[in-house]
Amino acid sequence: xxxxxxxxxVENEWVTVDxxxxxxxxxxxxxxxxxxxxxxxxxxxxxxxxxxxLSSDAxxxxxxxxxxxxxxxxxxxPAFTDGRSYSTAxxxxxxxxxxxxxxxxxxxxxxQAQFMLRCGFDAFELAPGANVDEWIDGLSEIAIHYQPAxxxxxxxxxxxxx
Amino acid sequence: xxxxxxxxxxxxxxRVAQFRDQVQRRLDGAxxxxxxxxxxxxxxxxxxxxxxxxxxxxxYGTLSSEQMRMLAHIARRYDKGYGHxxxxxxxxxxxxxxxxxxxILTDLAKVEMHAIQTSGNTIRNTTADPFAGVAADEIEDPxxxxxxxxxxxxxxxxxxxxxxxxxxxxxxxYEDRAAVRVHDIGLAMQRNEAGEVGFEVMVxxxxxxxxxxxxxIRDFLPKDQLLSYLEAILRxxxxxxxxxxxxxxxxxxxxxxxxxxxxxxxxxxxxxQLRDAGPNxxxxxxxxxxxxxxxxxxxxxxxSGYNAKLFEDHAFSDWARTNVARHKQSGYAIxxxxxxxxxxxxxxxxxxxxxAMAEFAERYSLGEIRVTHxxxxxxxxxxxxxxYALWQGLRTQGLSTANIGLISDIIACxxxxxxxxxxxxxxxxxxxxxxLFANLDRQHDIGELRLKISGCINACGHHHVxxxxxxxxxxxxxxxxxITLGGRADENAAIGKxxxxxxxxxxxxxxxETLVNIYLEQxxxxxxxxxxxxxxxxxxxxxxxxxxx
Numbered sequence: 001x002x003x004x005x006x007x008x009x010v011e012n013e014w015v016t017v018d019x020x021x022x023x024x025x026x027x028x029x030x031x032x033x034x035x036x037x038x039x040x041x042x043x044x045x046x047x048x049x050x051x052x053x054l055s056s057d058a059x060x061x062x063x064x065x066x067x068x069x070x071x072x073x074x075x076x077x078p079a080f081t082d083g084r085s086y087s088t089a090x091x092x093x094x095x096x097x098x099x100x101x102x103x104x105x106x107x108x109x110x111x112q113a114q115f116m117l118r119c120g121f122d123a124f125e126l127a128p129g130a131n132v133d134e135w136i137d138g139l140s141e142i143a144i145h146y147q148p149a150x151x152x153x154x155x156x157x158x159x160x161x162x
Numbered sequence: 163x164x165x166x167x168x169x170x171x172x173x174x175x176x177r178v179a180q181f182r183d184q185v186q187r188r189l190d191g192a193x194x195x196x197x198x199x200x201x202x203x204x205x206x207x208x209x210x211x212x213x214x215x216x217x218x219x220x221x222y223g224t225l226s227s228e229q230m231r232m233l234a235h236i237a238r239r240y241d242k243g244y245g246h247x248x249x250x251x252x253x254x255x256x257x258x259x260x261x262x263x264x265x266i267l268t269d270l271a272k273v274e275m276h277a278i279q280t281s282g283n284t285i286r287n288t289t290a291d292p293f294a295g296v297a298a299d300e301i302e303d304p305x306x307x308x309x310x311x312x313x314x315x316x317x318x319x320x321x322x323x324x325x326x327x328x329x330x331x332x333x334x335x336y337e338d339r340a341a342v343r344v345h346d347i348g349l350a351m352q353r354n355e356a357g358e359v360g361f362e363v364m365v366x367x368x369x370x371x372x373x374x375x376x377x378x379i380r381d382f383l384p385k386d387q388l389l390s391y392l393e394a395i396l397r398x399x400x401x402x403x404x405x406x407x408x409x410x411x412x413x414x415x416x417x418x419x420x421x422x423x424x425x426x427x428x429x430x431x432x433x434x435q436l437r438d439a440g441p442n443x444x445x446x447x448x449x450x451x452x453x454x455x456x457x458x459x460x461x462x463x464x465x466s467g468y469n470a471k472l473f474e475d476h477a478f479s480d481w482a483r484t485n486v487a488r489h490k491q492s493g494y495a496i497x498x499x500x501x502x503x504x505x506x507x508x509x510x511x512x513x514x515x516x517x518a519m520a521e522f523a524e525r526y527s528l529g530e531i532r533v534t535h536x537x538x539x540x541x542x543x544x545x546x547x548x549x550y551a552l553w554q555g556l557r558t559q560g561l562s563t564a565n566i567g568l569i570s571d572i573i574a575c576x577x578x579x580x581x582x583x584x585x586x587x588x589x590x591x592x593x594x595x596x597x598l599f600a601n602l603d604r605q606h607d608i609g610e611l612r613l614k615i616s617g618c619i620n621a622c623g624h625h626h627v628x629x630x631x632x633x634x635x636x637x638x639x640x641x642x643x644x645i646t647l648g649g650r651a652d653e654n655a656a657i658g659k660x661x662x663x664x665x666x667x668x669x670x671x672x673x674x675e676t677l678v679n680i681y682l683e684q685x686x687x688x689x690x691x692x693x694x695x696x697x698x699x700x701x702x703x704x705x706x707x708x709x710x711x
Binding site: 081083087088111112115116118143144145149155159161 | 167169170172173176177179180184197200201283313314315316317318319320321322323324325389397400401405435436439441443444446447450
């Protein structure tokens, strides 16, 4: 698996553990929202970072109490046509002020990368065989943005009147 | 009309380059059709029965003569010499080649046009009153709002993969010529008691398999809060709209399943959170956009020649009666140009006709043309003294059919002749009806009658809101047609009711004639078909259709 973060390939330091596997004590781990709810206290006591993996139908309010503790949220795209995680990412950034990593996982296309970036994603788990260079190009194909979003890019409505 | 600045041009240019690359990857085999489909659908390219169809956006139905000429060029160069104007005020080219689609987009970009979001589960081209800016009963030109929405919704990062397509319509007038109540969001401009301008916000209207009239969720939304309110609606929909079943994925189903009050509460709660930090424009940007729609400088009225011609020329006065509407400026007229000549496919125009329209627009209408959701064209700024000359010009191009609002001014979807979804043909039925009622005197006697035909349950021909609606249904390989009565798309929008069992293709046109005859027998003075229907109800029509059999 190739991980692209902040526009470059990076080492993935995180391990994703399913609900039946023991959470390693010495490595940053991504767990499901369910597991977080059930094992909150124990997971908090670890001294390594913890992250959450949210399905596309997750409701941000349900995990709001976790946001102070966790350092990464992986948002799932079960299909590239399922656009719920775009809204979830914006809510995490803009409403809840989450500053950790927001990682796009699942079925994602490089042609969607820029939309994701603008909604607050900063990391992308590429599908096996994806062309990394093309992916990174895809993050900046369109330089003009008509509307403000969760990123710091300035919208045309503002640029026009500077 | 709105003109691009460097930012608009750059965005469209970048989008064309991006799409050219996507097409190349498809042609190289790097993208499978499954992977390519959502990408081409973000850019108006459909794979139809016989070829790729490219749908070009005509924002809120306004075209310059220069743009119309480019459409003619595209029809000639890349298609079979014609195009099809749609019920979303767009144009479709039905015979394009995949490898040429990027070149078409490059040509379009030269005249500030594109195909962005004319398909896919995105916010589609926002439609407007085709008489925007010239209607006598208007509060404000709705195209200012439409252009603001166009920019906000273009490549919106959060709302490009919605549960389903999303359509917004805006009217600035009391009389609703934009069918706002059958849209995902309908915005009707209002003035509040303090004299401020805002919108009545209606949500969850639509046609398709489950037709619904939109529900008002806010009586008055201040104009400067529009975009944050739209963002709140779209976010609630994007997160909660159904994705398990394509046919239950439109916002109308969400509003229906939650109930209007619950839905409204969710939108208002979301809006509370983002109204101050949202995408609302500051006044400088609104004023910049609004200035493009300032009224032109009108010339003093000269009407005497026009009135004389009305007396002298019967054919001209027939045309003027249906195709010329009152302009807010005295001495001027709004001219509707019918794309429904007898026996032709509704909404089709040849490259020659497009060039001619560009010419007429330059000579008589300040270079501007509108496309209506009824699939006709409008010249919005014609001096009354030029009407006769314009009409004579239109006659030479087969564009002078005097049937606007009459029974042969039919909306029809492309149907099985082109569409991959259709189950029956619709164009041939429209053609047969228009031939049956070819006698113009008879049509004028029948008066306003909105007849709409869909070739399948997806209802692209708007049959649900036709005074008479016709829906094609396939029965074991045979085409049958179900008739609905009493639908309307205006400010008193209603969904038509099915009158009874469907008719075979052979009998459906006779059935329409029977319905019209009942109306003619029963009508009071001044009643339109739909008025008589609302007064006397279904029974007399039903008896005439079925009891004799």
